[in-house]
Amino acid sequence: MTSALERLDLLADPVATSVRQLDDARIGATEIDPELADTAAFCEKYGSPLELSANCVVVAGKRAGEVRYAACVILATTRADVNGVVKRRLDVRKASFAPMDDAVELTSMEYGGITPFGLPADWPVLIDQEVANAPALVVGSGVRRSKLITPGEVLTNLPNAEVLEGLGR
Template structure:
């Protein structure tokens, strides 16, 4: 069963991610191989245009079909708890409400860039829900989950993945969380 990547691809040529593992960060490639889902597409882009707004403008990809994956951290009893939040680019993650409660921490905030890059083994601006550390919850907004095709990072700035939102909900530790995107 294939996916209609054209909804989100704009002017980009998309191929099966399983056939273009060379475009993915190592942990992302391992995750894509494990899922073995032909609905995940990959496409090469200009790395200088990896940020969502620039990407959408250049390649004609609809902003409402792009999702951002942000790493959030919070502390409880001296323990740092991490999560990834996946929300549409037209929204922001409710870090100090929904995410803070889900992580059961006093305060939650975006993880420092250096920590996010080191812990995920991905490039800043390319962090994706695929291939994240096994103990992190992946919190997904319902609008992302029901999207027929959504653009996410590939772990590197030189490419993107396009997949039905449903595929993201099948990742280990994935949770669809009402109210995540605001």
């Protein structure tokens, strides 16, 4: 693992911009086989504990014809409480995972590499308390060919970050 600041070439453009702005040497980057970007495959191949991986999922809900998006960052061992915690936070009648094509287009990231770094400025980044407390986590880099390693605390410093108890179940 190398400092992500030294390997911006491994990151999607919006992720590289975010990492540069945070300027935190604790964020690491490592190159991986893009065929193994999905969490379970990555953890199995590279011997990374599933409980030290976090997934970032894009959720959408509608209110008065307006689509509201949020990113949810949860431990890989949990599932996002989309129809409870997220629905209430977005103040929508129904929330669901955003369609893959929409998530990819809106984030300018690859499917399977979406990360809390570099998301659209108007999206809330909802972070489970367990993620925020983690000493180190593997997260996406915006592309399938690499991963970021970061303390959970760094994620709480992202723009629009909100730590929510019970987001991951």
